[in-house]
Amino acid sequence: MILFILRRIALLIPTILGITIVAFGFVRVLPGDPVLLMAGERGLSEERYAEMLKQFGYDQPIWRQYIDYLGDLLRGDFGNSIVTKKPVLTEFFALFPATVELAFCAILIAILVGIPAGVFAASRRGKLVDQVLMGTALVGYSMPIFWWGLLLIIVFSGNLGWTPVSGRISLLYYFPAHTGFMLIDSLLSGEKGAFLSALHHLILPSIVLATVPLAVIARQTRSAMLEVLGEDYVRTARAKGMSPGRVIGVHALRNAMIPVITVIGLSVGTLLAGAILTETIFSWPGIGKWMVDSISRRDYPVVQGGLLLIAVVVMVVNLIVDTTYGLINPRIRH
Amino acid sequence: MTDIPQNEVASAEEAAPMHAAVERRALAEFWFYFSENRGAVIGLVVFLALILVALLAPVIAPYGPNVQDRNALLVPPFWEEGGSTAFLLGTDAVGRDMLSRLIYGARFSLFIGLVVVTIALAGGVTLGLISGYVGGVLDTIIMRVMDVILAFPSLLLALVLVAILGPGLVNAMIAIAIVLQPHFVRLTRASVLNEAGRDYVTSARVAGASPFYLMTRTILPNCLGPVIVQATLSFSNAILDAAALGFLGMGAQPPTPEWGTMLAEAREFILRAWWVVTFPGLAILITVLAINLMGDGLRDALDPKLKRS
Numbered sequence: 001m002i003l004f005i006l007r008r009i010a011l012l013i014p015t016i017l018g019i020t021i022v023a024f025g026f027v028r029v030l031p032g033d034p035v036l037l038m039a040g041e042r043g044l045s046e047e048r049y050a051e052m053l054k055q056f057g058y059d060q061p062i063w064r065q066y067i068d069y070l071g072d073l074l075r076g077d078f079g080n081s082i083v084t085k086k087p088v089l090t091e092f093f094a095l096f097p098a099t100v101e102l103a104f105c106a107i108l109i110a111i112l113v114g115i116p117a118g119v120f121a122a123s124r125r126g127k128l129v130d131q132v133l134m135g136t137a138l139v140g141y142s143m144p145i146f147w148w149g150l151l152l153i154i155v156f157s158g159n160l161g162w163t164p165v166s167g168r169i170s171l172l173y174y175f176p177a178h179t180g181f182m183l184i185d186s187l188l189s190g191e192k193g194a195f196l197s198a199l200h201h202l203i204l205p206s207i208v209l210a211t212v213p214l215a216v217i218a219r220q221t222r223s224a225m226l227e228v229l230g231e232d233y234v235r236t237a238r239a240k241g242m243s244p245g246r247v248i249g250v251h252a253l254r255n256a257m258i259p260v261i262t263v264i265g266l267s268v269g270t271l272l273a274g275a276i277l278t279e280t281i282f283s284w285p286g287i288g289k290w291m292v293d294s295i296s297r298r299d300y301p302v303v304q305g306g307l308l309l310i311a312v313v314v315m316v317v318n319l320i321v322d323t324t325y326g327l328i329n330p331r332i333r334h
Numbered sequence: 335m336t337d338i339p340q341n342e343v344a345s346a347e348e349a350a351p352m353h354a355a356v357e358r359r360a361l362a363e364f365w366f367y368f369s370e371n372r373g374a375v376i377g378l379v380v381f382l383a384l385i386l387v388a389l390l391a392p393v394i395a396p397y398g399p400n401v402q403d404r405n406a407l408l409v410p411p412f413w414e415e416g417g418s419t420a421f422l423l424g425t426d427a428v429g430r431d432m433l434s435r436l437i438y439g440a441r442f443s444l445f446i447g448l449v450v451v452t453i454a455l456a457g458g459v460t461l462g463l464i465s466g467y468v469g470g471v472l473d474t475i476i477m478r479v480m481d482v483i484l485a486f487p488s489l490l491l492a493l494v495l496v497a498i499l500g501p502g503l504v505n506a507m508i509a510i511a512i513v514l515q516p517h518f519v520r521l522t523r524a525s526v527l528n529e530a531g532r533d534y535v536t537s538a539r540v541a542g543a544s545p546f547y548l549m550t551r552t553i554l555p556n557c558l559g560p561v562i563v564q565a566t567l568s569f570s571n572a573i574l575d576a577a578a579l580g581f582l583g584m585g586a587q588p589p590t591p592e593w594g595t596m597l598a599e600a601r602e603f604i605l606r607a608w609w610v611v612t613f614p615g616l617a618i619l620i621t622v623l624a625i626n627l628m629g630d631g632l633r634d635a636l637d638p639k640l641k642r643s
Binding site for chain 1: 373479485487489490494574578582594601604605611618622623626
């Protein structure tokens with residue numbers, strides 16, 4: 001098993017190097033002089049220009065710059081934001097919990113609704129319920145989520161006034177961030193109503209972000225269930241006189257879960273891409289909004305570092321999924 | 335399915351009618367399975383209607399896409415109080431007719447889908463064929479590069495690419511095509527590896543077919559099923575991603591009546607004028623849904639594994 005994990009990690013090394021080349025190359029292929037770009041519209045004196053050129057190492061040959069860049073990365077130096085002057089890594093870790101919290105709630109909704117919906121549709125194959133559920137799933141799968149978010153804001157924040165439009169918690173509450181996860185911090189703070197406020201802020205963005213993965217999970221669960229329901233051991237279980245609920249819940253579902261788990265794991269990339277849009281709509285202070293803002297502010301060190309860190313996060317999660325998959329299903333280890 | 339080795343031995347005159355007959359039969363079989371899926375047929379009808387709307391935009395749109403009526407700002411749709419039949423779906427903040435802009439917008443979305451899929455398909459299939467057929471170092475390099483592209487969340491990579499290339503519709507299309515093409519490369523490579531060892535390929539090789547002929551005429555037609563399904567998926571993804579980029583201000587620029595860009599412009603009126611937000615998104619949803627419905631039907635009709643069951 002350990003060998004399996006090690007082999008997986010070794011396979012990732014070329015990809016990681018490739019990712020660093022993309023992140024490194026990003027600033028170099030931008031049209032124009034990188035130093036002038038970072039200086040913005042104010043311009044620079046000649047001495048300052050030379051100084052900055054040296055500071056960023058742009059006077060070195062390109063391969064030398066890349067090696068230095070790798071060295072910096074290994075030391076945990078991802079550069080500093082031009083706007084806030086803070087290290088990119090510090091900013092990333094400050095904002096990352098917000099995205100994780102949002103993504104976690106979204107995937108939870110997607111699993112809790114998607115799997116039962118898929119199972120139910122499969123057990124009523126071809127009936128009206130099946131058609132309605134799968135039709136809805138296809139609509140969810142086709143949904144432009146940035147628009148979906150705006151619609152939900154119009155209905156629930158505008159017309160009904162149930163939920164806030166943006167942010168993570170009401171400004172009335174202030175407490176120290178121990179974990180960075182608002183739901184946990186608000187509970188720890190002991191302030192009355194803080195947890196409910198955090199939950200209120202979280203609900204719409206989570207639903208928006210959950211929409212596409214939910215549809216994918218429901219569709220995948222249904223097709224995996226249909227495949228399994230045709231197997232001999234399911235027929236045997238039925239023939240033994242087991243109740244349909246037990247056959248579906250115990251025998252079929254357990255075996256249908258393997259492809260579903262893969263789909264859940266693979267949706268992490270989708271979630272992070274979706275987070276870019278969801279966080280922008282709801283002004284959610286996570287890494288998605290951070291990236292969009294940095295791109296429009298031309299804060300290139302942040303874009304460079306963020307791109308790299310997000311890709312690494314996606315890869316690590318995929319590695320974990322692969323490993324879990326290997327644990328559940330020993331056949332693929334070899 | 336359509337390329338049978340005997341064709342190569344048969345003379346050109348004999349081969350042509352036989353080929354046509356085989357193709358006709360394959361097409362009839364395809365339509366039989368496709369039309370069994372009611373959703374797919376609905377999707378096809380909607381899609382054809384959208385193409386018609388896009389082509390006839392100047393004829394059917396009541397106004398030009400950028401014509402402003404200063405006396406009719408944020409007029410609601412005709413069935414709402416204060417609406418008028420002069421502007422069936424209302425007007426936006428500078429008095430442009432929503433319906434006309436939506437009609438012209440269909441041109442953009444379909445054009446984006448078509449161009450992106452063409453680029454991604456052509457590039458992806460070519461690289462996949464080379465990777466699968468030639469193998470070796472070239473294969474390793476191509477596949478590692480594709481792995482790197484796939485390691486990034488697609489929308490993020492597209493955003494960064496547009497940041498490099500500069501915002502705009504053309505650059506957005508290029509960026510999305512780059513992000514979507516690894517799927518075609520992987521799919522084509524996998525089918526090529528699957529087909530290359532088959533007897534009909536060996537016999538064609540023995541008959542003296544050149545590597546180029548083997549790749550493009552012998553192997554490729556037999557890999558097309560999954561590639562076509564992927565192309566439909568990519569078509570809808572391209573429309574969604576382009577709209578998202580437009581929404582984030584990195585795609586088509588105002589006053590282009592691209593649906594995502596329209597949504598970005600409408601955002602500030604979200605609580606005052608629901609129609610400027612609702613209709614462009616609805617247009618995106620309907621288009622993408624129609625294409626995905628077709629995609630499901632295509633998969634059913636082209637996937638031999640599902641066909642048997």
